[in-house]
């Protein structure tokens with residue numbers, strides 16, 4: 001590894017992946033592919049509804065240390081799982097309905113694209129919490145894909161790579177996700193948010209320039225069981241509502257048009273639709289607020305987004321509502337601009353926009369009281385928009 005790369009890539013998961021690799025495989029890795037988690041600032045549950053989303057890559061990463069082998073086997077170890085899973089390259093990859101699907105699905109995509117497979121040993125270490133709405137799944141997919149670009153000699157553009165990984169999650173793993181997670185993990189840039197137009201799959205970097213507030217992530221450490229069915233149900237309800245309104249895309253639906261169709265829609269369908277239409281608008285307003293450096297306006301948009309997800313889209317939970325209410329009661333005079341639930345919902349994390357010197361105030365007002373109320377310790381960490389996935393050759397003398 002050259003010194004420039006070393007300074008860019010030092011980080012807990014990066015070092016752990018190498019150390020674990022040595023222990024598990026008694027060898028030195030050739031590559032470390034390391035991908036960020038992500039936080040979505042605004043634009044929630046509209047990536048699959050032709051909307052806009054505005055995520056940032058975070059500085060917590062998942063790292064895969066790997067080396068090629070002469071065998072026709074893939075051997076994978078994850079510190080989260082503590083066991084080596086083995087796959088035969090001569091057999092077609094098939095989902096095992098476990099964590100390895102996020103990886104072998106990517107192998108399969110590369111084989112379908114006529115890559116040149118070779119045996120591999122892989123070791124995964126991660127600082128992206130699993131299932132907390134910070135997209136450990138996309139980090140795992142995109143880190144694997146970026147590794148294969150070197151290891152199996154088939155490189156894709158960052159956008160194609162993101163689409164291939166999204167196809168893995170939707171079709172191979174069986175989680176019908178939108179394109180946001182894989183796009184930001186692949187295309188994230190330091191000090192930038194990424195505005196993704198999910199209708200056209202085009203994207204635009206939005207610089208955060210200068211003294212942008214800190215992103216404070218608060219992990220509620222709750223996960224409500226509803227997740228998978230709840231997500232699929234909402235996707236279905238949105239499709240049904242759009243059909244009743246008689247449009248092909250949510251981008252053509254205004255709040256006025258929605259009101260005109262209100263009597264044709266059930267209460268639930270109307271509420272889902274109102275979230276989608278208003279969130280598409282809020283996300284565009286948020287970009288304008290960032291460009292104008294209007295943090296008060298940006299913070300208000302985050303709170304409104306939370307309310308919409310809470311009441312209209314019904315994907316929040318008491319623990320996260322409690323956290324957001326608490327932040328709001330501290331207010332802008334305490335340096336807290338706004339916050340909302342982030343990710344798929346039903347638990348997971350909140351994101352708040354806070355001045356750097358307000359982080360401890362926010363933590364102090366939430367930590368002990370949250371534990372007292374719910375009997376759970378929340379986790380806090382601060383982050384800044386960081387870079388997308390990279391694969392580093394660590395075997396260069």
Ligand code: ADP
Pocket residue numbers: 062078079080081098099100102124125126129130131132133134135136137138140343
């Ligand atoms: P999120 O993407 O919000 O973290 P998901 O449910 O989409 O939540 O993805 C989490 C799943 O991804 C885990 O249950 C596991 O199967 C897989 N995964 C993520 N990170 C790792 C890891 N470090 N080791 C093994 N599996 C992982």
Ligand code: MG
Pocket residue numbers: 135136137138181
């Ligand atoms: Mg995920």
